[in-house]
Amino acid sequence: MDEDAGSMERIFNCGAGAIVTKSIGLEPREGYPNPTVIELEHGILNAMGLPNPGIGEFGDELKKLKKSKIPIIGSIFGANSKEFVELAKKMQSYGADALELNMSCPHAKGYGLEIGSDTELVRKITSKVKEATEIPVFVKISPNLMNIADIAKSAEKGNADGIVAINTVKAMKIDLELKMPVLANKIGGYSGKAIKPIGVRCVYDIYKNVNIPVIGVGGITTGEDALEYIMAGASAIQIGSAIYYRNLDAFKKICDEIEIWMRDHGYKNISELVGVAHT
Amino acid sequence: MNYPKVTKMIEGKKENSDVKTLLFEYPEKTHSGQFFMIWIPGVDEIPMSVSYITKNVKGITFRKVGDATKALFNLKEGDKIGIRGPYGNGFKFNGKKILFVGGGTGIAMMVSAVEQATKKNISATVILGAKSKKELFFEDRIKKCGAEVHITTDDGSQGHKGFATDLAEKLISKNKYDLVLTCGPEIMMKKLFEICGNIPFQASLERYMKCGIGICGQCTVGKGLRVCEEGPVFDGKTLKNIEDFGVFKRDAAGRKIRF
Known part of the structure; x- marks a missing residue:
């Protein structure tokens, strides 16, 4: 979802506090041929290939949303700092309230993880975007790295306002009958329930190593899942695959479950729980 | 689980020079107006409305227009395809x-x-x-x-x-x-x-689809209505509020294409 104004508005009305847009690049991209998404036993495997209408046409969608006062985090992907800066400036001018730099898509050649695994590039791109814009900048990083804490620190050095972790986990599914990978791109990113422990560990490590807020994402399906991320150090969470497991009102259900847990355990303010697992 | 079931095409019938019906064993209960995601291995996966319904056998009927439908058209009895669904409301x-x-x-x-x-x-x-x-x-x-x-x-x-x-x-x-x-x-x-x-x-309604299960947002119309989930059949009251209806669809990149 979140490629057009209508779906962003609908998701917001389902209880999300803010919307992260589909990742947008400079030019229109059709993404990979199908199959692009399949369900597996414990999660969802996808290789969409960063489909998007390009920043120009996407601007029309965002402008339509401006009246609605929905907080928008514009997700962007570029091949280098110049592209990121151009996209960031445009997103800001269309009214985005914050930016998310996608440096973690695991299956798009020349983008995402290919940039987000280089500490110096991450620092440079983040700092260039920061210099060129006035809205908060978050950097979304990948779990498919040995040095995830170093990457997070590089983003912090580049003056990022927050770290988003994690993006999908690089994965593959082979069909036994056809003896071939199911996804047209062969390799995809795994999301959903199965990756939650991976995400929680990453958020825990990042929280320990940086002094900026962490946004937790990866397999959050229930309020309890969200609380686990919060205790690991997340100040906010993102939800994607749970839409599949619990339909669009997943946002409201998860918020309600967090509130019930807090009431049962005597907590009034969620910030009291951020990072408590570290003490 | 929304994973393609690999099955053999059991019969292909040419309806006219460009239109063909393929039948395959697929016992899932299906209602007219619903659709399947048909995976042609190595080519594409596309949504196709059901055109033939019996208890154990289902069918699709299509015109060859693009690479995927051309590949389907040339499929021979016994060739394997992947099927998931049925999806949508009917x-x-x-x-x-x-x-x-x-x-x-x-x-x-x-x-x-x-x-x-x-x-x-x-x-x-x-x-x-x-x-x-x-x-x-x-x-x-x-x-x-x-x-x-x-x-x-x-x-x-x-x-x-x-x-x-x-x-x-x-x-x-x-x-x-x-x-x-x-x-x-x-x-x-x-x-x-x-x-x-x-x-x-x-x-x-027909829209370009990717996931077929309501998460990717490729096929949304109006205020975020997913053709694969809330559709593909929409009633008059709903259509009245879908500004896209009869005006534009979106291509694989999400760009608007006017009819």
Whole structure:
């Protein structure tokens, strides 16, 4: 979802506090041929290939949303700092309230993880975007790295306002009958329930190593899942695959479950729980 | 689980020079108006409405227009394809006297809807519209249903000369229908919707799809309605608020393409 104004508005009305847009690049991209998404036993495997209408046409969608006062985090992907800066400036001018730099898509050649695994590039791109814009900048990083804490620190050095972790986990599914990978791109990113422990560990490590807020994402399906991320150090969470497991009102259900847990355990303010697992 | 079931194509039947029906074993309960995601290994995975429904065997009917449908067209009996679904809501036969309007390849799913409806003793009037006689198909199947059938062709090579909507307008002015169901080119469906006024209406929309399970957002229309989940069949009340209807669709990149 979140490629057009209508779906962003609908998701917001389902209880999300803010919307992260589909990742947008400079030019229109059709993404990979199908199959692009399949369900597996414990999660969802996808290789969409960063489909998007390009920043120009996407601007029309965002402008339509401006009246609605929905907080928008514009997700962007570029091949280098110049592209990121151009996209960031445009997103800001269309009214985005914050930016998310996608440096973690695991299956798009020349983008995402290919940039987000280089500490110096991450620092440079983040700092260039920061210099060129006035809205908060978050950097979304990948779990498919040995040095995830170093990457997070590089983003912090580049003056990022927050770290988003994690993006999908690089994965593959082979069909036994056809003896071939199911996804047209062969390799995809795994999301959903199965990756939650991976995400929680990453958020825990990042929280320990940086002094900026962490946004937790990866397999959050229930309020309890969200609380686990919060205790690991997340100040906010993102939800994607749970839409599949619990339909669009997943946002409201998860918020309600967090509130019930807090009431049962005597907590009034969620910030009291951020990072408590570290003490 | 929404994972493609690999199955063998058991029969292929050419309906005319460009249209073919493929049958495969697939015991999932399926209602007319629903669709499958059909995986042609190594080529593509595309949504296809069900056109043939029995307990164990289901079928799809399509015109060869792109790489995926060309590959499907050339499939031989025994070749493997992957199938997931059925997805979407399907038609709801609310009424005793229903007008069915199928245009172009939309005839494929419309005929299976008429078959299901007439089995429930619904009085069915059917308009099948095509560009010419050459492009028509399923006349044999529709005749067996006991429905009142009207054919229109743009060039007059068979049946009434003119558009399906012209004939629909005439029939609607003379008869009282409880419901109008349609599938076909969106411009035709939009015109029909306008003709229908206050008559209950359901139309099956076609949009480019990727996931088929409501998460990717590729097929949304209006205020975030997912054609794969809340559709593909939408009723008149919903269509009234879908600004896209009859105006634009989106390509794989999400760009608007005007009809």
